[in-house]
Amino acid sequence: MSQTVPVRLYVNGDRHDIDIEPRRTLADALRDDCGLTGTHLGCEHGVCGACTILVDGKPVRACLMFAVQAEGTSIRTVEGLAPDDQQLHPVQRAFWEKHGLQCGFCTPGFLMLVAGQLEEKPETDEEEMRDVLSSNLCRCTGYQNILKASMAAAEEMSG
Amino acid sequence: MKPANFEYVRPASLEEALVELAKDPDESKVLAGGQSLVPMMNFRLARPERLIDINRIPLLEGVESVGDRVVIRARTRHLALQNLSMSTPLGSLLRTGAAHVGHLPIRTRGTFGGSIAHCDAASEWCLVAGLLDAEMTVRSQARGTRTIPASDFFWSIFTTAMEPDEILTEVSLPALDDSYRTGIAEFARRAGDFAIVAATGAVQVVDGVVRDARVCLGGVSEVPFRSAAAEQVLLGQEWSPRLLRDAAEAAADEVDPPSDSHGDGEYRRDLVRALLPRALAGAVR
The missing domain is CATH 1.10.150.120 ([2Fe-2S]-binding domain)
Structure with missing residues (x-):
């Protein structure tokens, strides 16, 4: 078991303070540590695109980025697409x-x-x-x- | 799968990154775009003990003209090259090359220098570096800066002249003037995959005659393959469709491609025959 590090993520405008190992991918951190399971994991090597999210407005593969790398960025997942409960994007x-x-x-x-x-x-x-x-x-x-x-x-x- | 444990280091400057890398070069890897390294780590084909993340270091991105050269800083993302507003034959080659690299979410992260340092012989940027005799600038804490020409840089698959304690900082290319035309053509089974065979050309045609010819092929050897035979056929000749076919035939004779699950050697030879005229036709469009 390697040491965890504190990481602060901003996802869909919400702050998440989590303790994770550096090897935790952003996709796993979103799902398991932030509870945002809308981001799906398919291949885990960047081919299928199921885990695509927006980091600072740009589409990235969340399985090919470590969560520690996303510190300080603005993350958007499928949970943050709709403007409110009544409307869809x-x-x-x-x-x-x-x-x-x-x-x-x-x-x-x-x-x-x-x-x-x-x-x-x-x-x-x-x-x-x-x-x-x-x-x-x-x-x-x-x-x-x-x-x-x-x-x-x-x-x-x-x- | 999930990657093995590693220690994560995020230096704020290149100097700091070089110091961190020098602590344990053999067990450390530099993390730039991560679009090749992280899949390998997820498969546990790579298990570095330390990752030096260079993504927060300033001044490592961008393209600038310096005299008759164009310098591309190592962490320049593929997407920045695809959107490059450089109206020269080199600009056209970089835009077209970037459009062949992976897909949009790969291009937002993956970097020009990372691709070259990773050294997959079918990668567009290794081909462009081979085609234009690029000069790679690398730095280490122990030995400072050195510049390596493409002909000495690419050693074998995933193996370059870089030492484990060195970081690639920039790549310098000749700023081809308007008498040059450039082109790239490749074949892959799915859009965005690494090409089975890729062909690039840069040709200078003055008054209908070829004054300079460069041809570089990917997927036919362990490193980007400059086809001296094709260049010899082209040089000094009058430009014609027939000449393109002759050059492609010479290149196909010259290469000794590997056979693997993506295609046998003869198939790759046929791809050279088919693709090189397309790349060169683009080259004089």
Whole structure:
């Protein structure tokens, strides 16, 4: 057992003071130490994208970053997407309306990936969106409805 | 899987990082973007006892022109290169190369220098360094600064001329003028994967004649492969589609690619024949 270190994380605007080993990945810290289990872990080596979250506004693989590295950053997870209990984020709404998910395991990663892209660049066209979506794996949908949902969200967010 | 235990060190300056690294170079690893190191640690293929995190050190990122060279600081993220506003043949090569690196969430973290120090022979940045005879600047506490040309830098897969106590700080490339054209073409089974074979070219064409030709191939040997045969075919000749095919044929004859689960040697030769003309056609677009 190696020594734990105190780490302060800011997730979706909330402060979390946790004691963790440095080897704890950000994904595991979010799930096990902060209790935010919306971030899913698939492959744990950066290929599947299920654990994609936003760190300082940019999409990253939470399995390829150690939680100690995220000290002082602004972290956003799927729990922080919707503005309140009554409304969905435009990307969430578009996935709902366009049937952009089936089993839902990959969905938090896709939502954060697309939200990160569109908040940075709402005018993303379909060609670029296809390239962005190639970051993450989905074993159910065949991606077509994820693409439709992402473009619908792009239209709403750029309009 | 989960990584093994390690001691985490986060220096605030390069000098401090070099001191920390010098304490136990063989058991320490420098953590930059972590997009290759952390997967290896998660698989426990790598079990460093100490990680020196250089992500909070100022002045390690950015691209700047210095005379007839362009200097890329080591921690420059792939995404910064993809968004580079440099309207030169080199700028075009860096943007295109970055777009081939992994995916968006990899490019937000992964770094130019990390890719070169990691030394995967199929990586876009190792190819660009080989293509343009890049000069790598490395620093250690014991021996200060030294500069290593690409021809001496890449030794073998995951092995470079860097000593364990050294940190790569910047990479210098020639600022190719507008008489140059550059191109990169690669084949991978899935978008964003490491290429099975990748081809890059930088060609100077003046009045329809090739004045300078550089060709570098990835995935055909343990290090980026400069094809002297292809460069010889191109040099001094009139530019034509036929010339591209001849150069590709010469390169395919010259390489001795490995066979593995991604493709056998003959298949890789065929990929060289197919990809090099595409890279070079991009080179004179």
